[in-house]
Amino acid sequence: MSAIYALPGNEDFADRLAQHSGLPRRVVQVHRFPDGESRVRIEPPVPRSVAVIVCTLDHPDAKLLPLVMAAATARELGASRVGLIAPYLAYMRQDTRFHTGEAVSARVFGQLLGGAFNWLITVDPHLHRYRRLGDVYPLDGYVVHAAARLAEWIAREVPKPLLIGPDGESAQWVGAVARMLDAPWAVAAKQRHGDRDVRITLPALDRWQGHTPVVLDDIIASGHTMIATVQCLRERSLPPPVCVAVHGIFADGALQALHAAGAGRVVTSNTIASPQAQIDLSEDLAQVMLARCGGRLRTVAPPHRRTRP
Missing domain, CATH: 3.40.50.2020 (Rossmann fold)
Structure with missing residues (x-):
């Protein structure tokens, strides 16, 4: 056997x-x-x-x-x-x-x-x-592929989700999950000036006031891209974003920095064990x-x- x-x-x-x-x-x-x-x-x-x-x-x-x-x-x-x-x-x-x-x-x-x-x-x-x-x-x-399980969790846990991709590479995950949920989505533009210097530009989101932003990516490692995205969303007076990723590495205090930037919840799949690994x-x-x-x-x-x- x-x-x-x-x-x-x-x-x-x-x-x-x-x-x-x-x-x-x-x-x-x-x-x-x-x-x-x-x-x-x-x-x-x-x-x-x-x-x-x-x-x-x-x-x-x-x-x-x-x-x-x-x-x-x-x-x-x-x-x-x-x-x-x-x-x-x-x-x-x-x-x-x-x-x-x-x-x-x-x-x-x-x-x-x-x-x-x-x-x-x-x-x-x-x-x-x-x-x-x-x-x-x-x-x-x-x-x-984790998209279906991420969609299940978001549908169950997040009211009126607005999916946000923090950069162009995340568009494949964000688009797939948004289609499963029939939810609106947008992708930010990213400029990287170094390992820790990331600039994020968000598209207009005014039409989705009242939605809960869900920042979705495949990996949270250092977290700098997601942190910058969360900061931009908070400047738009939107509800505290929910951060969702397939893999949660959380290097160099990334989890604490995400919460400090204004993230409401941080959730990942269980590809890497952690208290945030809530999607099986x-x-x-x-x-x-x-x-x-x-x-x-x-x-x-x-x-x-x-x-x-």
Whole structure:
């Protein structure tokens, strides 16, 4: 029988996958020695089964070697195939060589994981110059999209939403969610003058007075783009914006800065564990996982549709 293996910190998501799929959840132990080396130990897989390793890849450097060792050990102990569920996939930013001598880290990271795993399931990777995951990862890659689950949450929690994209890259998520909700939406123009210097220009929003702004993006990392957007919205005398993202990294005090800027609520999916991770995507990933493990694909109800007021 196939089984799910959770690296430390991924137990909750793995338990949810096990609940949806009926597959057993097994243990991966990682011990850190004082000199910084790691010892990895797994429960042996059933011979010729599929071992599914769950590890979200925020702060990836410390996770990579134990992850690769767990995959290699599962294969050595009898697994016929080893899959990776990485709800958040790191190292997508540096997808080209911007300056002489730089590593193209997206490609390097992809080659490392491609050598360790047969397949990969992730959620909305931040692709820039690549059109699909297979252009970076030499394995079978499957992308789960979070838009429907984000729309469900917004329909349930936000009255009269006005969806706002903080920059042009966010338009694909904002447009998709707005269509599901039949809600109005707009996209801001962004000028970046440095890692921490972001200027946001909003279009006219007067026609949607009385709506609740929902600032929607795929990632909150440093949060500077979303913070600038929230500040602009507060200057328009709109209600406190609700900030929603697929992935919540919250580096460098980003969450506190968002609230200080005037955000009413900050919510993400559970691709990365945090108190803000209130939108569960585990059932959607379990469907794809079951297909890779020879199980039956389960049906997920479509998101609730709201008629625009």
